Amino acid sequence: MRVNFTVNGRKQEADDVWEGESLLYVLRERMGLPGSKNACEQGECGSCTVRLDGVPVCSCLVAAGQVEGREVVTVEGLADYAKHREDAHPGGGCASGACGTSIDAAQRWQAKPLDGQTGEAGALSPIQQAFIDAGAVQCGFCTPGLLVAADELLERNASPSDQDIREALSGNLCRCTGYEKILDAVRLAAARQEEAV
Amino acid sequence: MATTGTPTNITQGSKTKGGIGESTLRPDGTLKVTGEFAYSSDMWHEDMLWGQTLRSTVAHAEIKSIDISEAVAMPGVYAVLTYDDLPTEVKNYGLEIQDTPVLAHGKVRHHGEPVALVAADHPETARRAAAKIKIEYAELPVITDEASATAPDAVLVHEGRDDHHIGHVPHPNIVHRQPIVRGDADEAAKRADVIVKGEYTFGMQDQAFLGPESGLAVPSEDGGVELYVATQWLHSDLKQIAPVLGLPEEKVRMTLSGVGGAFGGREDISMQIHACLLALRTGKPVKIVYNRFESFFGHVHRHPAKLYYEHGATKDGKLTHMKCKIVLDGGAYASASPAVVGNASSLSVGPYVIDDVDIEAIALYTNNPPCGAMRGFGAVQACFAYEAQMDKLAAKLGIDPVEFRQLNAMEQGTLLPTGQPVDSPAPVAELLRRVKARPLPPEQQWVTAGEQADVRALPGGLSNTTHGEGVVRGIGYAVGIKNVGFSEGFDDYSTAKVRVEVINGEAVATVHTAMAEVGQGGITVHAQIARTELGVTQVTIHPADTQVGSAGSTSASRQTYVTGGAVKNTCEHVREAVLEIGRRKFGSYHPAWATAELLLEGGKVVTDGGEVLADLADVLEDEAVELELEWRHRPTVAFDLRTGQGNGHVQYSFAAHRAVVEVDTELGLVKVVELSVAQDVGKALNPLSVVGQIQGGTTQGLGVAVMEEIIVDPKTAKVRNPSFTDYLIPTILDTPTIPVDVLELADEHAPYGLRGIGEAPTLSSTPAVLAAIRNATGLELNRTPVRPEHLTGTESS
Ligand code: FES
Ligand code: FES
Numbered sequence: 001m002r003v004n005f006t007v008n009g010r011k012q013e014a015d016d017v018w019e020g021e022s023l024l025y026v027l028r029e030r031m032g033l034p035g036s037k038n039a040c041e042q043g044e045c046g047s048c049t050v051r052l053d054g055v056p057v058c059s060c061l062v063a064a065g066q067v068e069g070r071e072v073v074t075v076e077g078l079a080d081y082a083k084h085r086e087d088a089h090p091g092g093g094c095a096s097g098a099c100g101t102s103i104d105a106a107q108r109w110q111a112k113p114l115d116g117q118t119g120e121a122g123a124l125s126p127i128q129q130a131f132i133d134a135g136a137v138q139c140g141f142c143t144p145g146l147l148v149a150a151d152e153l154l155e156r157n158a159s160p161s162d163q164d165i166r167e168a169l170s171g172n173l174c175r176c177t178g179y180e181k182i183l184d185a186v187r188l189a190a191a192r193q194e195e196a197v
Numbered sequence: 198m199a200t201t202g203t204p205t206n207i208t209q210g211s212k213t214k215g216g217i218g219e220s221t222l223r224p225d226g227t228l229k230v231t232g233e234f235a236y237s238s239d240m241w242h243e244d245m246l247w248g249q250t251l252r253s254t255v256a257h258a259e260i261k262s263i264d265i266s267e268a269v270a271m272p273g274v275y276a277v278l279t280y281d282d283l284p285t286e287v288k289n290y291g292l293e294i295q296d297t298p299v300l301a302h303g304k305v306r307h308h309g310e311p312v313a314l315v316a317a318d319h320p321e322t323a324r325r326a327a328a329k330i331k332i333e334y335a336e337l338p339v340i341t342d343e344a345s346a347t348a349p350d351a352v353l354v355h356e357g358r359d360d361h362h363i364g365h366v367p368h369p370n371i372v373h374r375q376p377i378v379r380g381d382a383d384e385a386a387k388r389a390d391v392i393v394k395g396e397y398t399f400g401m402q403d404q405a406f407l408g409p410e411s412g413l414a415v416p417s418e419d420g421g422v423e424l425y426v427a428t429q430w431l432h433s434d435l436k437q438i439a440p441v442l443g444l445p446e447e448k449v450r451m452t453l454s455g456v457g458g459a460f461g462g463r464e465d466i467s468m469q470i471h472a473c474l475l476a477l478r479t480g481k482p483v484k485i486v487y488n489r490f491e492s493f494f495g496h497v498h499r500h501p502a503k504l505y506y507e508h509g510a511t512k513d514g515k516l517t518h519m520k521c522k523i524v525l526d527g528g529a530y531a532s533a534s535p536a537v538v539g540n541a542s543s544l545s546v547g548p549y550v551i552d553d554v555d556i557e558a559i560a561l562y563t564n565n566p567p568c569g570a571m572r573g574f575g576a577v578q579a580c581f582a583y584e585a586q587m588d589k590l591a592a593k594l595g596i597d598p599v600e601f602r603q604l605n606a607m608e609q610g611t612l613l614p615t616g617q618p619v620d621s622p623a624p625v626a627e628l629l630r631r632v633k634a635r636p637l638p639p640e641q642q643w644v645t646a647g648e649q650a651d652v653r654a655l656p657g658g659l660s661n662t663t664h665g666e667g668v669v670r671g672i673g674y675a676v677g678i679k680n681v682g683f684s685e686g687f688d689d690y691s692t693a694k695v696r697v698e699v700i701n702g703e704a705v706a707t708v709h710t711a712m713a714e715v716g717q718g719g720i721t722v723h724a725q726i727a728r729t730e731l732g733v734t735q736v737t738i739h740p741a742d743t744q745v746g747s748a749g750s751t752s753a754s755r756q757t758y759v760t761g762g763a764v765k766n767t768c769e770h771v772r773e774a775v776l777e778i779g780r781r782k783f784g785s786y787h788p789a790w791a792t793a794e795l796l797l798e799g800g801k802v803v804t805d806g807g808e809v810l811a812d813l814a815d816v817l818e819d820e821a822v823e824l825e826l827e828w829r830h831r832p833t834v835a836f837d838l839r840t841g842q843g844n845g846h847v848q849y850s851f852a853a854h855r856a857v858v859e860v861d862t863e864l865g866l867v868k869v870v871e872l873s874v875a876q877d878v879g880k881a882l883n884p885l886s887v888v889g890q891i892q893g894g895t896t897q898g899l900g901v902a903v904m905e906e907i908i909v910d911p912k913t914a915k916v917r918n919p920s921f922t923d924y925l926i927p928t929i930l931d932t933p934t935i936p937v938d939v940l941e942l943a944d945e946h947a948p949y950g951l952r953g954i955g956e957a958p959t960l961s962s963t964p965a966v967l968a969a970i971r972n973a974t975g976l977e978l979n980r981t982p983v984r985p986e987h988l989t990g991t992e993s994s
Pocket of ligand 1: 038041049058061
């Protein structure tokens with residue numbers, strides 16, 4: 001079958017897709033977008049997380065046919081996606097993401113009530129930069145899925161508490177980090193986002 | 198040459214940035230966060246085929262027949278291979294004993310053993326073709342434990358063993374045995390006021406790295422093959438792959454592709470040989486990617502163990518003696534079992550002073566899944582048992598468990614049971630003091646100002662099954678000792694090639710090693726070492742491949758020590774060569790060239806007094822300096838096979854944990870509230886990575902304490918839970934905050950004084966959590982992982 005959908009803002013067409021193929025397979029093997037990872041292919045680890053019409057999903061559990069006419073964002077499109085979100089809601093000024101909040105400061109940072117604030121622009125999205133700065137990347141296999149999930153969390157909730165972060169990322173396994181630095185990274189991105197206002 | 202005539206004092210600020218001791222960021226970080234980093238499962242080649250393994254559905258059987266006719270006939274299928282298609286007489290491989298068949302021949306010895314291979318143009322075609330292969334098995338009785346393995350009439354898992362271990366074991370179904378006898382444990386036991394005995398069970402843990410076993414084999418024009426693969430040790434793979442393919446080693450060219458975690462699970466061969474065989478047979482590139490189900494069969498696991506311990510102590514709290522027997526289940530093939538036995542036995546007393554010991558460790562051959570290397574390597578199982586014993590003794594004597602440990606803690610100079618002195622700092626008592634001194638996390642965090650409990654903070658989380666009625670808190674401590682590097686006389690060397698040259702007016706360095714970066718951050722540290730030693734800012738890390746000498750394995754906490762040491766050593770020689778060029782060119786301008794101790798810093802040649810003599814770029818101009826050198830740490834010796842005596846280890850690392858848990862005693866649910874850790878790292882070359890490693894290791898220890906176990910059916914030896922649905926690893930909700938306290942007591946024998954760090958935090962994490970659960974519930978809990986039925990007394994078996 002043929003599937004037409006939008007990936008990272010670009011119209012795509014996949015031909016000869018076998019009915020059983022997952023969105024993950026189509027992205028990785030047909031579109032040349034291997035950023036979404038294949039760690040379990042059974043919906044348990046979150047490594048393959050992408051956004052489907054804005055909603056984070058395990059792309060290994062989505063049949064390719066289900067995405068007909070829909071919009072997919074993968075880790076490869078995350079920076080762009082964050083930038084466009086910023087264009088739609090200007091206000092952030094931290095281009096590189098490195099605008100002065102140290103990890104220590106971020107660790108002390110306390111969540112504030114929701115204020116509807118969204119992300120900011122940059123070559124990397126703020127959450128990507130924060131993962132690097134906080135040391136949240138080791139082998140990095142879990143990273144793309146975590147980034148997509150964490151970015152969606154921050155879009156929805158600019159000031160997540162630790163419990164909010166844990167709940168939002170509970171579908172993403174990481175075997176290397178012990179998660180502490182992943183928490184740091186999300187706190188850091190949130191703190192920078194707040195400072196940039 | 199502007200600076201040569203006018204020496205200036207350099208300031209602190211001109212030291213090379215990004216050297217050791219700084220938390221420099223990963224060079225591969227950006228690629229990893231943008232999805233561009235090429236992991237082994239991302240490899241792709243035009244025209245490539247997909248390989249698929251067919252695995253046995255039974256644990257122990259004779260293979261009566263294999264019929265591939267239907268599979269071969271399927272459209273899209275390019276090759277179907279069985280044992281008969283292997284090209285040479287070498288049909289087995291293995292790390293220490295070559296007992297593992299590339300494809301099963303005559304017999305299968307465990308559930309999931311590879312029997313046949315398929316290459317096809319779509320992964321689904323390959324899977325369907327594999328399913329069409331018909332195998333007729335005649336099942337044999339399964340050997341699953343010590344009793345069935347060592348019965349006088351037991352079926353032999355491997356008939357006609359010819360490895361050198363066979364002479365030292367009482368039964369051919371024992372892979373290896375290591376007794377250690379020092380002092381007189383029976384005599385010393387007479388001085389004991391209390392004696393405690395315990396029998397402990399450690400479940401089978403899986404490395405569960407996220408990046409599946411995968412890689413791409415590309416046939417080359419000279420009849421050889423290029424293999425892009427995720428592994429822990431390229432050269433060890435090469436040594437095992439080439440003979441089976443019937444190729445000289447030069448014709449098997451290996452390049453490390455992105456590795457999604459390892460933890461010991463990539464020390465053995467998985468799909469490497471299979472992909473090469475299919476590529477050579479079809480003349481096309483072949484990619485193999487395991488799914489999670491297959492991954493559980495594709496690598497060895499942590500040895501499950503039974504441990505029988507006896508300790509004695511005087512009433513003032515001094516340990517008198519220890520006797521133990523450790524039975525490790527090695528499964529169907531040897532893998533690293535002999536070395537795991539060596540570690541389990543030599544570290545079985547833990548970080549304590551006990552002069553009189555009687556120790557025996559064995560590993561069995563059974564029809565259970567093969568077990569081998571996993572983070573902590575034999576020391577983990579022992580730590581679980583001896584730490585439980587320490588708590589029992591302390592309780593019996595009425596002494597605080599931390600105090601009791603401190604009373605008996607080893608120090609620098611203490612002898613191991615092997616008679617080897619620990620000749621570097623051993624801050625065991627201090628590490629315990631530090632975790633104990635830390636303020637405790639607030640109690641009952643689910644109690645909120647309003648009426649409604651915050652169920653997210655309760656054991657079980659959002660499942661909302663309790664409001665905290667049956668929840669009790671407990672606190673537990675543990676400490677452990679792990680050896681660093683390969684022991685028992687192994688020639689544990691590494692190789693580094695380092696080049697400096699001037700590019701665009703700036704001196705830059707390239708570091709080329711075969712070290713497998715598996716996520717631990719070795720490449721970050723190598724760049725830091727090169728900056729420190731060569732005074733350059735720009736360092737390129739060459740991809741790891743077999744075009745440079747072996748780096749040894751990324752395991753045993755050894756890579757920063759040994760390959761880091763090799764990079765340091767090669768850089769030092771490169772620096773000397775660079776300075777020699779400088780002396781030749783500029784020696785006459787300034788007497789310091791001949792008389793002072795010279796350093797390279799901030800792109801300049803400086804004296805140890807801080808005087809700048811020249812720009813590195815001016816010294817080198819268009820000359821490049823390149824050296825490739827091997828580096829070794831001090832040698833070790835094999836343990837005596839009867840007494841276990843001998844200086845078998847290189848270095849030790851120590852970590853202590855305090856666990857705070859909350860247990861819902863009605864539901865049998867455990868929430869680990871906090872798991873704090875103190876570890877001595879000798880010297881933190883990259884503090885950010887050090888902390889990340891310690892937290893990651895701690896979490897794996899937490900996993901095996903409360904959830905992780907591969908369950909093997911004792912009647913059929915089949916694996917029951919090969920999936921992430923049924924084999925649970927900790928999520929971010931299961932993992933508490935992990936405060937880390939890093940000590941830096943230099944080991945004078947190691948480069949920069951560093952200590953290997955990767956494994957120690959995995960040891961004491963598990964017993965600390967268990968101790969905390971015991972403390973909360975008063976239950977004995979002699980097995981790990983602890984499951985709800987153990988806490989509620991509803992266990993069926
Ligand atoms: S690969 Fe999709 S959830 Fe694991
Ligand atoms: S799985 Fe390796 S960094 Fe998360």
